[in-house]
Amino acid sequence: MTVVSRRFVSTDRRxxxxxxxxxxxxxxxxxxxxxxxxxxxxxxxxxxxxxxVAIDGAEALAMPGVIAVLDGxxxxxxxxxxxxxxxxxEVKRFPLAVGQxxxxxxxxxxxxxxxxxLAEDAAEKVRVEVEPLGFVIDAEEAVSPHSLxxxxxxxxxxxxxxxxxxxxxxxxxxRSEERLSFRVTxxxxxxVPIETFGVIARWDPWSGILDxxxxxxxxxYADQIARALKLPxxxxxxxxxxxxxxxxxxxxxxxxxxxxGYLARKLGRPVRLIEDRLENMRAGDAHGPERIFDxxxxxxxxxxxxxxxxxxxxxxxxYAGRAPFQLGKPIGAIVGPxxxxxxxxxxMSVTTNKTVQEAVRGFGQSPTNYxxxxxxxxxxxxxxxxxxxxxRRNFIRADQFPYLIPSGSTYDSGDYHAVVExxxxxxxxxxxxxxxxxxxxxxxxxxxxxxxxxEPSGGNSSFEPLLNEKNRTSxxxxxxxxxxxxxxxxxVNIHTTSSGQGHETLAATVVGEVLEIDPxxxxxxxxxxxxxxxxxxxVGSRMAVMLGGAASNAAKDLKRQMLAITANRMKVPVGDLVxxxxxxxxxxxxxxxxxxxxxxxxRRFHELPPGTSPGLTASFxxxxxxxxxxxxxxxxxxxxxxxxxxxLVLLSFDPVLAKPEIHRxxxxxxxxxxxxxxxxKGMTLGGIAHGIGAALxxxxxxxxxxxxxxxxxxxxxxxxxxxxxxxxxxxHCTPSPLTEFGQKGSGESGYLGAPAAISSAMQDAVAPWxxxxxxxxxxxxxxxxxxxxxxxxxxxxQ
Amino acid sequence: xxxxxTVNGTTSEIDVEPRITLLDALxxxxxxxGTHTGCEHGVCGACTVLADGAAVRSCLMLAVQCDGIAxxxxxxxxxxxxxxxxxxxxxxxxxGLQCGYxxxxxxxxxxxxxxxxxxxxxxxxxxxxxxxxxxCTGYGQIIEAVALAARRLRQNNLRPALDDAG
Numbered sequence: 001m002t003v004v005s006r007r008f009v010s011t012d013r014r015x016x017x018x019x020x021x022x023x024x025x026x027x028x029x030x031x032x033x034x035x036x037x038x039x040x041x042x043x044x045x046x047x048x049x050x051x052x053v054a055i056d057g058a059e060a061l062a063m064p065g066v067i068a069v070l071d072g073x074x075x076x077x078x079x080x081x082x083x084x085x086x087x088x089x090e091v092k093r094f095p096l097a098v099g100q101x102x103x104x105x106x107x108x109x110x111x112x113x114x115x116x117x118l119a120e121d122a123a124e125k126v127r128v129e130v131e132p133l134g135f136v137i138d139a140e141e142a143v144s145p146h147s148l149x150x151x152x153x154x155x156x157x158x159x160x161x162x163x164x165x166x167x168x169x170x171x172x173x174x175r176s177e178e179r180l181s182f183r184v185t186x187x188x189x190x191x192v193p194i195e196t197f198g199v200i201a202r203w204d205p206w207s208g209i210l211d212x213x214x215x216x217x218x219x220x221y222a223d224q225i226a227r228a229l230k231l232p233x234x235x236x237x238x239x240x241x242x243x244x245x246x247x248x249x250x251x252x253x254x255x256x257x258x259x260x261g262y263l264a265r266k267l268g269r270p271v272r273l274i275e276d277r278l279e280n281m282r283a284g285d286a287h288g289p290e291r292i293f294d295x296x297x298x299x300x301x302x303x304x305x306x307x308x309x310x311x312x313x314x315x316x317x318x319y320a321g322r323a324p325f326q327l328g329k330p331i332g333a334i335v336g337p338x339x340x341x342x343x344x345x346x347x348m349s350v351t352t353n354k355t356v357q358e359a360v361r362g363f364g365q366s367p368t369n370y371x372x373x374x375x376x377x378x379x380x381x382x383x384x385x386x387x388x389x390x391x392r393r394n395f396i397r398a399d400q401f402p403y404l405i406p407s408g409s410t411y412d413s414g415d416y417h418a419v420v421e422x423x424x425x426x427x428x429x430x431x432x433x434x435x436x437x438x439x440x441x442x443x444x445x446x447x448x449x450x451x452x453x454x455e456p457s458g459g460n461s462s463f464e465p466l467l468n469e470k471n472r473t474s475x476x477x478x479x480x481x482x483x484x485x486x487x488x489x490x491x492v493n494i495h496t497t498s499s500g501q502g503h504e505t506l507a508a509t510v511v512g513e514v515l516e517i518d519p520x521x522x523x524x525x526x527x528x529x530x531x532x533x534x535x536x537x538x539v540g541s542r543m544a545v546m547l548g549g550a551a552s553n554a555a556k557d558l559k560r561q562m563l564a565i566t567a568n569r570m571k572v573p574v575g576d577l578v579x580x581x582x583x584x585x586x587x588x589x590x591x592x593x594x595x596x597x598x599x600x601x602x603r604r605f606h607e608l609p610p611g612t613s614p615g616l617t618a619s620f621x622x623x624x625x626x627x628x629x630x631x632x633x634x635x636x637x638x639x640x641x642x643x644x645x646x647x648l649v650l651l652s653f654d655p656v657l658a659k660p661e662i663h664r665x666x667x668x669x670x671x672x673x674x675x676x677x678x679x680x681k682g683m684t685l686g687g688i689a690h691g692i693g694a695a696l697x698x699x700x701x702x703x704x705x706x707x708x709x710x711x712x713x714x715x716x717x718x719x720x721x722x723x724x725x726x727x728x729x730x731x732h733c734t735p736s737p738l739t740e741f742g743q744k745g746s747g748e749s750g751y752l753g754a755p756a757a758i759s760s761a762m763q764d765a766v767a768p769w770x771x772x773x774x775x776x777x778x779x780x781x782x783x784x785x786x787x788x789x790x791x792x793x794x795x796x797x798q
Numbered sequence: 799x800x801x802x803x804t805v806n807g808t809t810s811e812i813d814v815e816p817r818i819t820l821l822d823a824l825x826x827x828x829x830x831x832g833t834h835t836g837c838e839h840g841v842c843g844a845c846t847v848l849a850d851g852a853a854v855r856s857c858l859m860l861a862v863q864c865d866g867i868a869x870x871x872x873x874x875x876x877x878x879x880x881x882x883x884x885x886x887x888x889x890x891x892x893x894g895l896q897c898g899y900x901x902x903x904x905x906x907x908x909x910x911x912x913x914x915x916x917x918x919x920x921x922x923x924x925x926x927x928x929x930x931x932x933x934c935t936g937y938g939q940i941i942e943a944v945a946l947a948a949r950r951l952r953q954n955n956l957r958p959a960l961d962d963a964g
Binding site for chain 2: 014015017018019020021022023024025026028030031033117191192193194195243244245246247248274276277499500501502678679681682683685686687688689690712713714718720721722724726727750
């Protein structure tokens with residue numbers, strides 16, 4: 001393999017965004033003060049389902065400073081329903097409940113006042129008369145034909161029930177020597193950013209433009225706002241120069257923005273809706289997947305896993321949105337890193353009277369990885385094989401790439417065995433097992449956990465046409481524009497908001513790399529949506545591939561123009577020229593400098609070659625590599641690039657207290673060429689922390705009455721510095737053949753395997769008591785109760 | 799209710815309802831937007847400021863309680879426009895942040911620790927930051943930043959001696 005020498009890509013450069021944040025000079029949506037702004041507070045539903053008989057805002061409106069009380073009847077009469085991903089037209093969703101509410105906490109009226117405090121005071125005075133209705137919160141109950149439908153006009157709770165068969169599943173099952181089946185459940189958690197969702201909308205009747213500032217991470221956000229508010233697309237101007245205080249998928253904000261946008265037009269003043277924590281937790285519509293997996297594996301006694309049947313039943317909550325698609329994306333890596341020959345996959349999404357589900361980091365991939373890895377552990381246990389050996393036996397080999405999996409995606413590149421061997425060497429696998437046994441000897445529960453998985457990256461939306469035949473989307477572009485001004489200084493435009501991913505650093509680094517100029521001299525700005533080229537925002541681990549591709553290709557176009565200008569000036573063929581650090585060298589060493597080329601481009605049209613525009617600018621609209629075809633026969637190429645990670649964990653806990661202490665956490669990570677090492681490291685460590693939270697702590701728990709029990713940070717537990725151990729990262733680089741520098745995505749790294757790894761370690765720890773853990777999060781109380789019960793039955797750990 | 803509020807060395811008289819938190823007063827009355835709102839019930843630490851040098855949650859303090867207390871916000875750390883202090887620079891060096899939302903609180907909590915202890919152990923750093931939730935980083939590069947800042951502070955001969963109390 002040739003070693004590519006690079007000036008800036010993969011070097012240890014600082015992240016340029018950090019300077020403003022450490023100074024407290026970020027510009028978050030709540031920091032924006034517009035004169036005359038009105039504030040919104042919400043009236044929340046008390047019952048999981050109830051018919052709204054009357055809403056009386058008179059007492060609230062009589063309070064000083066209160067401007068308006070809005071209910072769902074008025075709002076729904078004036079706006080279009082929000083978009084559903086699937087073809088489910090009778091599952092209508094508006095920002096405020098219409099006629100009935102469908103989950104406890106759902107917003108049923110909005111109060112607008114001169115300050116947030118006044119709006120909150122007034123919201124308490126809004127009288128709501130309701131008639132409680134029956135409700136369903138459990139997915140298995142909801143899927144039953146006898147269940148009450150959350151949306152009666154839809155006819156049932158089933159949003160999606162689709163079975164795919166890829167390969168000779170029947171044959172592979174009947175030919176296999178062994179089989180097993182099991183159920184595991186992924187509990188409802190989410191990313192829960194520290195900044196809640198917020199939006200400010202301002203309508204200018206003279207220009208006919210709705211200006212929007214929001215903490216947003218949403219593809220086609222402006223389009224959706226315009227559609228819902230019945231405005232032309234060019235009447236919604238989203239300001240992308242707003243810093244987003246964390247998102248990791250969930251900050252989709254359509255309902256909040258439609259509400260604020262409608263109020264801003266109606267009242268003629270800027271309207272600000274910044275969720276408080278309670279509004280965010282129970283009605284921000286930002287919960288994550290909640291999924292029951294029933295898995296059946298067919299395998300041989302030598303450890304080869306031949307086929308898998310998986311049924312995934314997902315609880316989408318009260319409305320459809322994009323939640324069912326989170327069952328679609330994992331199809332692109334449905335066999336994980338393994339050579340499983342055939343798969344039957346039944347994807348089911350149902351409505352219940354819970355808060356609405358939204359996209360969460362990995363878009364459904366982490367739950368599925370947990371199910372696949374649970375299967376691998378159980379197969380090993382069934383055969384009495386070492387769990388690592390079993391995986392080694394089933395990994396796709398380095399010489400098999402590009403590798404086509406049964407569901408239609410081709411994995412671009414990888415060397416899973418090499419990554420695993422590096423981790424095993426770094427961690428000392430045998431020593432880790434010995435340490436586990438030593439801890440057990442001290443009377444502790446101790447376990448070694450492992451997990452291998454893929455991070456599909458470079459996101460397109462192939463799951464949309466796969467699950468909804470009316471949707472014909474095959475492109476999912478990202479764009480960048482570069483302007484070299486008349487002084488020769490470079491400005492790069494990016495066309496999205498960011499929520500901590502360092503896109504300004506990414507764009508400057510790759511443009512600097514191509515143009516061979518110091519990235520610190522490059523300005524990166526974010527025009528508003530009306531001044532932007534098309535893009536799809538930082539979802540699906542896509543920006544290293546897609547924005548990195550767009551910016552570097554635009555830079556290559558600039559370089560091409562500079563060479564053409566020089567060739568014209570020197571009267572030589574372009575092929576005789578060499579680009580060198582911003583200058584162009586001609587035959588015999590003659591040199592045309594950067595500033596001379598800029599001068600020609602900006603001022604001397606008479607010296608420009610034919611077909612060259614004046615001024616040095618370039619735009620590039622990057623299409624997803626491989627993203628060219630619609631699904632066929634239930635198969636599709638999902639994302640283009642596949643990063644790999646392998647986790648190895650040692651933990652222990654006291655059998656009575658069951659509070660896990662993680663002694664060692666090693667991850668091997670291969671995301672191809674790393675553009676900025678600091679950023680990739682941070683993504684990976686942050687993803688692992690989030691995964692530890694999902695595995696051990698975080699859950700939106702509902703009681704039997706349909707009430708959310710974990711509405712605050714006192715109840716919804718998130719890992720602190722005390723729960724997250726030091727993590728060792730072992731690097732490996734298998735470049736992608738599909739991208740400019742060989743980069744793949746890393747925005748979801750760590751999170752995609754950590755829950756499976758922690759679960760594996762916890763299961764290993766309780767195995768001596770013959771206890772089976774089959775649900776995340778794994779609560780301390782459940783573990784200690786299960787061990788106590790086993791002891792009562794006379795099981796000992798020896 | 800009129801109350802004098804001393805923030806970053808400047809005292810101003812503010813007129814607030816008794817129920818206004820220090821957090822809201824800083825943001826809405828003084829325009830200091832670097833102090834961030836996270837949970838408003840004292841768990842996440844995003845609103846951390848220093849009160850007489852100790853890290854406190856500004857969402858759990860009322861503005862009217864602050865008479866006679868010196869408040870330091872993130873805006874009070876930088877020695878000059880465009881210049882970073884040692885802790886801020888260390889966070890940039892290790893990339894001890896991503897979205898930047900918890901960062902001011904995190905840096906102030908770290909500054910509160912380092913003012914008393916410029917040679918903290920890993921455990922002491924974790925303890926001092928355990929009331930500040932970060933959803934981006936998994937804390938690794940934050941802990942590296944605080945350790946780096948401590949090392950640089952110890953090596954910095956311009957630094958005033960630690961308080962006797964420290």
